[in-house]
Amino acid sequence: MANLTGMTEEKRIKSESLWTISFRRMRKSRTAIFGIIIIILFTLVAFLAPFISPYDPLEQNFIKSFRPPSAEHYLGTDEFGRDVFSRIIYGARISLQIGFVAVFISLIVGVSVGLIAGYYGGWLDMAVMRVMDLMLSFPYILLALVIMSILGPGIYNAMVAIGIVYVPQYARIVRSSVLSVKKKEYVIAAKALGANDFRIILKHIFLNSMAPIIIQTTLSIGRAIINAAGLSFLGLGAQPPTPEWGAMLSNGQDFLRNAPWIATFPGIAIALLVLGFNLVGDGLRDAFDPRLHK
């Protein structure tokens, strides 16, 4: 009886999926948990902005301009007397939104391109992947700038530009996953059983390339937030008076000498939020890495 129980136990351990093992590893990583806490905190701040921000982020009050951090204005005020703390709180909404929307665009387009190119192969694969190579032959921010110069300045255009920039990465990851599983027995079996292409791609191939996609997505959101802030800093993304962190930094640079708090705190906010995504991304990469599973 005891022997039998032992066997069942062994069987149970063996049948644990990569997901279960990875999830357990992830829970053990203190840095990844710290990252998750940062992201949750910022998300809460973004959702609760109207309730927790002490002032209206757009309200101007010239009598109170350039006030240093104090009990009344925790992070000081800017040249229009607007409360920097409230603007940073509202900025979390914009930055998270940009990060998620941009990455969603690249995810949808990149995954579709990668799946189709990898699954169908031939000239389609060749043509699509050459376009991806071409996109990769531009440095990221340069490609985003090229797209921005076509679309014109604006926060939505910035999301699209950044979204397009990350398409090739997803396409490459997904394509290589497709190529590695395409010839596997279970895919051939599914084909033999008469499953249509759509079902095979979605159920057998896409689900098998989920791990690298999740890692890439987490890291991309952080990068998208930094790049969007960069575009706004250059005057191409969010336009004044939108309380976007990059735009706030650009504005703060003019007053760096006399009112350094205007430029200091939005930068800390960006760095913290991006750090959160990087910690989680690193944690996921380690958790999903089969070489590290013991």
Next chain:
Amino acid sequence: MKKMFSYILRRILILIPLLLAISIVVFFMIHLIPGDPVQIMLGDKGSEEDVARLRSELGFDQPLHTQYLKFLGNLLQGDLGRSIRNRNPVIYEIRAAFPATIELTVLSMIFASFIGIAAGIISAIKQYSLIDNLTMVGALLGISMPVFWVGMMLMLIFGSRLGWMPISGRISRVTDLEVITNFYILDSIITQNWAALRSTISHLILPAITLATIPVAMIARMTRSTTLEVLNQDYIRTARAKGLSEKVVILKHVLKNALIPVVTIIGLQFGSFLGGAVLTETVFARAGVGRLLINGILGRDFPVIQGAVIVIASFFVFINLIVDILYSYLDPRIHYS
């Protein structure tokens, strides 16, 4: 050797279609703008005559393929058109700005490579020590901070507060320098103008550190992980077992093998150097290609945008080629196929 030569030749040949493709993208950029590009470029100021003149100057009254062939022909002769804002030939503007960007990126790259490799190796040798943890936290922070913010904070601390470094421009206004190549470091050495050299370098330090933040972090992380991997190899154990000193083991056996992937990372980082240069030049008001590009975009000056994009992208492609060749030279395991 013959195999390697044919590999290099093949890599160079691949450049031709890639550069052609870049020229097509840059050419079509202007045609993808929603609305009439000529109207957009001239804004509200343009009279009907101006619109007609610019349209014919840009060749917009001709069929698309003729336009492209003309664009390509001009490009090959180094003619990138004239700026719409100041009517200067774009190539002059780029010639003036490009050296500033190269000086910045090269210095920053040297800085990032030295610090990144040193930090990565120390981290790996002293794995899980305080110094390792601090370095890795620092590296993680490095890739999380926006470059332009780092620049502003350096400006605030070392420029405004401590007054140690100048915070904008390429050279002090009171310094006279006879400009020959537009590379100010080179020019001041050629003319033996040491005051100018000091001024140029002091103007470069903060921007170079700023631009190096992300690459330093990436290089340190990469060096640490490859060094750790090499440290676990059998030949390292053998080297230690035969009684070699730790210094020799690290310098001769570990370093050589660990640095091969690092070279690639440094090369690949060049794109982020060039991209970061756009932001760094804006923060420090340095008249480089990045700044030129941003001014072009903000002013909707398309010939300038096209010129700057072509130059940056071609340079990036060219650097990648050199990295590929260097990599194949460093790592004999690479098959030249």
